[in-house]
Amino acid sequence: MPDEISYTGLFFGFLLLIIPLLIMRYVRLNMGKESLTAILRMTIQLFLAGLFLTFVFDMNNPVLNLLWFFLMVSFAAFESVQRQEMDLKSLYLPTLGAFLGGTFLILMYVNAFVIDLANVFEAPYLIPIGGILLGNSLGGTIIGVGNFYSSLKRNENRYVSRLSFGAGMNEALMPYVRKGLRSSLKPAVGDISTIGIVHLPGMMSGQLIAGASPFLAIKYQIAVMVSVYVSTVTCVTLAIFLTSRICFDEYGMLKDHVFRNTPDVA
Amino acid sequence: MSSELIRYKDICVDFHGSRLFSNFNLTVNLGDKLILKGRSGSGKSTLLKILLGILRVDDGEVFYRGKKVSSSNIWDIRKEIAYVSQDTDIGEGIVKDLINEIFSFDHNRGRKYHRKRNSLLEYFGLDRSIVYKKFEGLSGGEKQRICIIISVLLGKEIFLLDEVTSALDPELKEKVVDFFLENEDWTLLVVSHDNTWDRVAMDEVFVDGCEINA
Structure with missing residues (x-):
């Protein structure tokens, strides 16, 4: 201890x-x-x-642990939409779906196959690792989805041109998806490649202070870094595609009211 | 003998709270070559955008091949109409990649375009090496010609051309106009302030009857 x-x-x-x-x-x-x-x-x-x-x-009750995790997810979704300055009412549910899909499923996989837990809902794993995945994906999603919509709005002509060049909606959105993903993954990739040299991450430091062997600590850290990366990519992609179902009208045009702080044209 | 292709019926559009059009009517038949005229801000571009579902009318209806334009057929309509916007910012990156991506869309896949692309580049006075340059670094006139070339390569027969010659020098303007008017089957709906288009007999439509924004 x-x-x-x-x-x-x-x-x-x-x-x-x-x-x-x-x-x-x-x-x-x-x-x-x-x-x-x-x-x-x-x-x-x-x-x-x-x-x-x-x-x-x-x-250490599985239901309670899960409930706590879902509370964290619902808060992350709220924070994400809020910080992107988007309309909460229309974007909350798809964002929630993205976070659930991008963190919960990956967390279950990590607990079951990487850490090899008998009980994947074990509180000391579910909550802290879930928190790390969620915290990082949240940061990535705010940047990535925010970038997706702001560049769409800024360069709407590029999107419209692609539609008129015969693109389906997803095809027309691809450059923006790429941009959003790139902007959210750049910091993540930077973090990953400097780890161990510039800084020892919090989780690893915690384990070292708690008396774990350095090799145990790095194995956890490696597993966590990989899952953070995977869950960030997944969350951002899901968030873009799920919210875009809501943010575009049936003509494939961006709805204005999904943005907060856009002065009404009146 | 003319068959109706596009019909604007009693179109009303509000813009920034004031009326841009009220009861605008226009019928475009297959093979027509129309030029829309009217002062800046009279809503000529708006008419093109309405047909493509980029903008919506406040009242009235647009028909395409006899069917009302709606969210269910707009996706097919867009695939039949070539649109060259006055905004030439269509993307970024290497020109070749930009064009290749467009031809990787499901709808365009399998369409051969390399040879035609090269002959069009030549016709419009562009060096072939331009395809290795970055699109965003090209001049306004070069961008305009690339946009025109892409729209032609898509093999469509209906063209909405919004100020597509504005950044070109007189000789090139002539070439573009010649190119589009040469093909009798093509239907053209042109918005332009260039009088190059005037030297040929095009039907003129005056777009007006709007309030000025204060």
Whole structure:
């Protein structure tokens, strides 16, 4: 077991914040309050998560674990649509579907065949690994789907031209799908290729601190990196194709109201 | 003996809250060569876009080969009509790849185009090496000609040409106009401010009767 951090220890941790506060004071950067609020929020959220996870881990009930995972998925879908500045009402369900398809199925596969768990719903695996897949796919989806729709809107003529050149809807959308996927995978590929040199990722560091052997830690990390990559590609692709069923009218034209903040033409 | 191909019936279109057309009517027969005239902003391009289902009418109906244009037949209509937009931004990347991708669409697959492509390039005064250049790096006139060539290679017989000669020099304008008017079977619906199109007997349609946007 790793060394316990006492509350006094945590206090010393918070004491470190004096450094940024002094720097901000010196350079007259007015971000102190904002930063402290964020840190306070993070602390409360994590304490709540700690309480809840203790409960979930103690129970280790498959239904409860799944429920918790689905809650995370539904929150990710909400966050994704919100951050893409798209209309929540029309895009929530397809985005939810994309996250479920892209993370849940892959998570089940990893638990069953990679980690080789007897019970694939085991809380200490389902929840943290699910969280890693979800968190990364969320980032990728926000960038990828956002890029897909913004470039479609910006270069609508290219799309229309392709339609008039005889493309079906999916054929006409291909360059935008490629663009969206590329933009979401570039950071992922960059991360993957610098890992182990520039930084030791959180999961691996956690296992090392918890006393695992470096080789166990890297095997987990490799498995997680591969599944993060796969689930990002899957989520982004599913999100693009599922939302596009909703975002285009039966003439294949982009509906305006799926974008938030578009001034109504009136 | 003429058979009706396209009919605009009592078209009304609102744009930015004011009426662009009210009760516009026009019939285009197979083989017609029409030029739409009217000042900028009178909605000439809009008429082309309506036929392709890019824009929707607020009132009225458009018929294509006697059938009302709707979401169920628009996909087939688009496959029969060649449209060259005044916006030549049709994509990016190497010209050759751009063209090859278009001919990889299900609908176009199997269509032979390489030889014809080369002869068209030559006719329109483009060097063959242009296909190895990036489309986005071409000049406006080069882009226009590539768009025209693609539309011709698709082997369609109905052309909607929206300001396709605007960036070309006079000789090339002539060549383009000659090219399209040469083929008697082709149906042309042209929007252009170029008087090159005027030297031949084309039927003129005046698009007007709209309110000016304040």
